[in-house]
Amino acid sequence: MNLQPILGNFALILFVAMVITGIIWCLDVFYLAKKRRAAANAALAEYDARTAKLTANGIKVDSNDHARAALEAGLLRQPTWIEYSGSFFPVIALVFVLRSFLWEPFKIPSSSMVPTLLVGDLILVNKYAYGVRLPIINKKIIDIGNPQRGDVMVFKYPKDESQDYIKRVIGVPGDKITYENKRLTINGTPVQYEPMDDYLDNEHPVYYKQFLEKLPDTAHRILNDDTKPPLDYGGVENFPHRESCTYSYDKFTCIVPEGNYFMMGDNRDNSADSRYWGFVPDKNIVGKAFLVWMNFSNLKRIGGIH
Structure with a gap:
């Protein structure tokens, strides 16, 4: 996104x-x-x-x-x-x-992070959550913390650093990430999924399967589209550390390299993310999204991001 x-x-x-x-x-x-x-x-x-x-x-x-x-x-x-x-x-x-x-505002323009973030959400990003960085060159000068699994993070798109992307942190350095049959396994432990009511996407509108995904450190909602395969193998690109990943047509396994992060959108079958274009290096981190401060179409959206 x-x-x-x-x-x-x-x-x-x-x-x-x-x-x-x-x-x-x-x-x-x-x-x-x-x-x-x-x-x-x-x-x-x-x-x-x-x-x-x-x-x-x-x-x-x-x-x-x-x-x-x-x-x-x-x-x-x-x-x-x-x-x-x-x-x-x-x-x-x-x-x-x-x-x-301190904080930088952004607007959500697409649906790759639905249901966590909706089109039109105006969000705030904490710029110092993962360290203080010099503006313009984005060089870290003070180390405060590191991204954790489950964080919603803004970063410079590795393929074009002039663009800011937002996804959820799924893997931190050293993690072994496996995605098969639309289910995650992290470091050999299958992630637990709790079924929820189907989600109506008003933008299209269609219904998606909705689950509560329980990562080792947090739980959040995700969507699955039954009409799409677990992985669009044809969309996988060449990227740095591509040798750390093994792909088949319905499954992949990646070991997250040191200094990098594996990102995925919550709208799993409608998100171009680390499955396709690779890892996010630490130098590309912008900050942690923590607040929806306004959505002019739905004032009930105002609140924290989980």
Whole structure:
């Protein structure tokens, strides 16, 4: 699922805007404002001298503090381009810091994570759950934690890192993942499935088989489409560490390489994921999805992501 950033793909744009407005703000604070102040002081001194000279020559001059203040204000006034830059700089800087290090909003555009996430859900992603990373280059500088099985994670699509994807973590480094007859086995232990009521997909609309999938660390709902095979073998691509996986037409087994993660969509038969395009390296991690903060078509969607 290619996510749609709420703010757009603006990390670089925001950074450039922040740098430009910040330079203008600093230039004004440390140079231009002082220059305007000096010019105002010189003009006021000339104004006061002229007034004093007229008074000394016996010419009565009415004190006009308002005119003097207006003269000073006009000389100290910021040019419009500096005023707008100074106003925008703190706002841009705040947005940049929030979306780079704390939380970033996205919009769900497709159904690969149904029933957990629906089309139109507006979600928040925790950017520091798996470590603090430098914006733009996404390099981890502080290690806080690692993805766990069952986490709903946003990451840069390995085939095109300009795109953000969202899936569920199924395998962590070292795990042996087997998928057969639409059932998972992790490290030799079959995952337990609890049948639930069929799920009506209003987008199409069709009914899907729904199960509670009980991973070793968490439980969540998944969907199966009885009209589709367990694996579309023709859709399997070449990818890094492809030798770690063994495929047949209805089954595969993969051992997750060190520093990588195996991802799957909850809408299992309608999700292009690690089964087809491979593992997600740690360097591609964006963050952990934790909240649906709005869905304009269904306000009941607001709440935590499990």
